Amino acid sequence: MNGESFVDIIRYERGEDGVVLLTMDDPARSANTMNAAFTEALAATVDRLYAEKHDITGVVLTSAKKTFFAGGDLDLLGSIGPDQAAAVMQSTTHLKGLLRRLETLGRPVVAALNGSALGGGLELALACHHRIVADDARIEIGFPEVTLGLLPGAGGVVRTVRLLGITEALMQVLLRGQRHRPTKALQVGLVHSIVPAEELLARARDWIAANPNAVQPWDVAGYKIPGGTPSNPSFAANLPAFPATLRKELKGAPYPAPRNILCAAVEGAQVDLDTALTIEGRYFVELATGQIAKNMIKAFFFDLQAANARGSADAHFTKVAVLGAGMMGAAIAYVCAKAGLQVVLKDVTLESAQRGKAYAETRKRVDQALLDRITPTSEVADLAGADLVIEAVFEDPGLKHKVFAEIEGVVAPDALLCSNTSTLPISLLAEGVQRRADFVGLHFFSPVDKMPLVEVIRGAETSDATLDRALAVVRLLRKTPIVVNDSRGFFTSRVIGTFTMEGLRMLAEGVPAPSIEQASLQAGYPAPVLQLMDELTLTLPQKIRNATAAAIAAAGGTWTPSPADDLIDRMVDEFSRPGRSGGAGFYDYTDGKRTALWPGLREHFERPAAAVPFADMQERMLFAEALESVKCLDEGVLTSVADANVGSILGIGFPGWTGGVLQYINQYEGGLPGFIARASQLASRYGDRFTPPALLVAKAAAGETFV
Template identity: 70%
Template sequence: MVNTIRWERGDDGIVLLTLDHPGRSANVMNDEFGASLVATVDRLEAERDQITGVILTSAKKTFFAGGDLDSLMRLTPADAESSTANTRMLKDAVRRLETLGRPVVAAVNGSALGGGLELALGCHHRVVLDNPAIEIGFPEVTLGLLPGCGGVVRTVRLLGVADALLNWLVRGQRRRPQDALANGLVDELAADEAAMMAAARAFIAANPDATQPYDRKGYKMPGGTPSTPALATQLPAMAAILRQQLKGAPYPAPRNILAAAVEGAQVDLDTAFTIEGRYFTELATGQISKNMIKALFFDVQTAGSRDRGEGHPPIQRVAVIGAGMMGAAIAYVCARAGMQVVLKDVTVEGALRGKAYSVGLLDKAVARGLSTPDDKDALLDRIHATDDLADLAGVDLVIEAVFEDPALKHKVYAEIEQVAPEALIASNTSTLPITLLAEGVSKPDEFVGLHFFSPVDKMPLVEVIRGERTSEATLQRALGVVHRLRKTPIVVNDSRGFFTSRVIGTFTNEGVAMLAEGIPAASIEQASSQAGYPAPVLALMDELTLTLPRKIRQETAAATVAAGGTWQPHAADAVIDRMIDDFGRPGRSGGAGFYDYREGKRAGLWPGLRENFGGTNLDTPFEDLKERMLFIEAVESVRCLEEGVLDSVVDANVGSILGIGYPAWTGGVLQYINQYEGGLPGFVARARVLAERYGDRFSPPRLLVEKADRGELFE
């Protein structure tokens, strides 16, 4: 068995344990580590009389990366017993470490997430490098899991039930060292590694009999146990907050974390570990964690590892044309990545308003302690607001973000080529074909789509669209830009609406079509929430504005007819037209849509929906409402794969979750089909039922049927 922990004892009796898994870029909690930890603790106990203290640190860039996700992906319900035994073995080893009778210090010289933080919590003192690149936290919940190596139990006993749940466990926050210190799980910060080791040795010298707070006589849990009246009155409110956040969506991890914390706080430490382990095993052997790990870890890694053309000169100067909301936000993320940015609009006042968007974001960051005034000034200095086309001279990349009109965009491209003939040109269009737009440039092989998502500073995805003549070198340079911005790319081929806009349009249309069928608006919203969508479908329509899908529909219909095809109206079309034309309710930006608004905030569904669209259809099964939204996006994604708009399953899954809010519990649009009860044949059968009930749009595409018949998955 490979040893993953190096041992070095100094003349002072302090044992330095260095986590260093040979051949791996990061330390992970796998079988080899488990065996190494047990052997190391065995030796510590055997040589205890010659030891004055223990320092635990890492030879890797990260302190400890957490659980071995490859192993977790292979667990099934049949592995429940062995999984429980393995986690118990690790917990027992960490428990023996913290009861060694000698001070144990975690010298955290890199990020400690999940299992790494659990290991550090098994030490008596935690010293962390004061490096803003380091992250501390329990992100397990974002992968459908909970901290299974004592993390829930120890955090609750160190901080109390309420603080542990709200500040660390339920939301999966990743905290910087200063924030982690303020929130109680870090004891001390150090400026550099030498200072970190000195602090660790100083703690050992000053605390030769160190113990954990919960092992000391007279220990009382911060905030009390669940039987304490003050905490007992808080628990229903905490449960209500959790229910409100989940909105009925099938995310079992937050529920299990809450249960493990509350139940574990009422029993002795050993029993609490057992409770935590059982809740962990339920999640680890279940399907939802598999879906989330695959999509949000493995698929995201695959999408981000594409060839970025490292041989090409790096992009240093960028011009963003159009200083509206999207253009201003794109300028901000480019400047944040260290690029020099020219932000051009038709007037200098418009360009300055666009730059003010960055000012607002930076002011908030400074106020929250996430940035400094000097960093703010440096970033703003990299954005040059202008109305002068000549300022584009010498830029490496131009990102066009003007109004969605091909003629206007062609005019802009002609102007760009006059002053920046060597620049790579990209369009931020969300629907217009890149091949069509490339007709306005002299070098269509150096033209590409870079579709950002709003809000650009937060959304992690960029859809890179390859036109018919986009060269491989241009595609690689575009991927290099996305990597520089620290975002995840998906690559799609050209078509109207590409992948993301085309698929999300089926979701919003389905929700509106339900309204046309007389289904109560509140039921539609509740169904989309319980399906796991981050925003209810009608609320999302209001945010997008109803005029946008109508404009896209009109342009698509015209293009279809011009190409000799026949346009098929959707049941949602008449509802959207009436909302705009008859009732003057275009969405949130217009002050009224499917919802009423007061001072820009939603104030409930518009009562007129029931009067004008019925709302008395109570016969449609609620499960149908949920699955219609999930199925229509999955079916349309298969069509995109069938038509060659998509080249990979990974891009479909990653793009659907990170770009358009497809529920993360599914693992993405195509993984949803894979994991549906009965696999692909089960999905096909259910799709045919939905098609019979609600329309041919649910009919399974040929590719889906053929793969189901062959017993294949989307891989």
């Protein structure tokens, strides 16, 4: 090699063949990110490429890290505000100018993707004339920015639209934030070829030799965007379908990123590339300096990262005993087998256990090897040697005690003992086992194979080692854990109960059911509250209420029913409408499919005088969950703010735009004092349950936030 040197974080090496190998290797970080240091290094590198252009035959861009490039600097993006809009626009314009200079160097430039290229990494690659990716199924390629409330702001929207066309760019790459594996990225058109990792650089050099005059497609005279632009009559006729689809998907929730992406793509397709880059930049700056992006970055990156970092033990389990082959047990058995564990699925009868195994057989892309790892049985002896037990029987303490008593002497003497329960105190359930220090709660969410969260519940006698092993199980199953301390309902079930009960309270007050459903959708909940209640079945809150009332009475307290309790009783007992599983609930059903809200709701519950402002309807649900979460934190049920935010979004559907239940309070207009003022207003209108808890008031007085 000659001309070898280092330019900040980009290593510059020119070979005898005239090909410059640019190797990104930020010494200050474990991954390359699009921060100020990188931009400075890129500027110096591009200047050098132009200065030495006559001695260069081509350029290969690659990375010394495990990933190619990790994207934008989220620390920075999580802190900039509207007052920095001009500076953000200037810096993004500068970066886009550097990438534009790179792709118009007059020499072929190849991106050799040795690892994942997400966000800014893909933007770098798209500024190259050719993209080769290593044949590694772990590699991900895409623009996940929309999931963080952002859009690709360094030319990603503009180049993707010009490469794939408006429709393909929006649906396959931009609007849903897909992370494509190499094969899919090739199919979509984001990369040109997949090669063995050890051949990446050689293949890049070969392509450069074969394409000495390479230019970007959009720099060729007469180039037209695939599929046409809005100026094309046939395309323009279908253009209204995009915003209509977007409105349908967002359901009125305040997520500005998809709208900005759509606008940047459509508007940018009607102008020259440089103007399109400016348009993209303006829409990016609006998002980057706004509050919603900060909320989503905190929740979906920093808080999620903190939750996934919990625990230190590695998972060393060989055989798992799943007790109960009902809906939850069957699904838990499937995800365990999918993770490579040998599973014994036990139920009272072999037929029931076999039906549980059939769940796995109905999943997509299930091979025989996975199915062979699940053994259905009705015999306790078949559980011998199991080093992990996950119980998933009916929510009854007596039954749970019974099944653990049957198996505890059969499984391995140091087996981890886990109970999947959504409300029953783990310390109560631990009374049914001998090794209480080895007993822990694992609360899975339905559908288990799709829901990414597991609530890990520590009982009064659960040991530190047991908690650590439980976290290892969750990681092994490729899910995100949150850790909570024991209480009835724990965190997630307790908090979601305030959401559903608030929706039912409004219905009991006489508020029209369609308005309640719209309020919950436009607040950002993934499912409207009455629809959710139908899915959960109304008999479930009845059972939880009765158990809670009995526990309060046993402790010498007094249970006070709410109007929502009376409404549930009428729906179940008077109208025989227990929910979807019973064929009738707040909605009507035909052949198991939801059709429309039950007209009887208007007849039996709606009252014209029950006028509640739409904003109040939305915030009654949001505030109910946020305030209950503060109580959980104050009582020590929650162990961290990150767990509260992540658990609320991934487990119980709290709107993602808020950043989670406690971040919702942080970011409320006026901060914590503003939230307290609004909560007090709701309390005066609708009841003491909205009275701000002491912890919230104390934090506001001290000028603190939930961190």
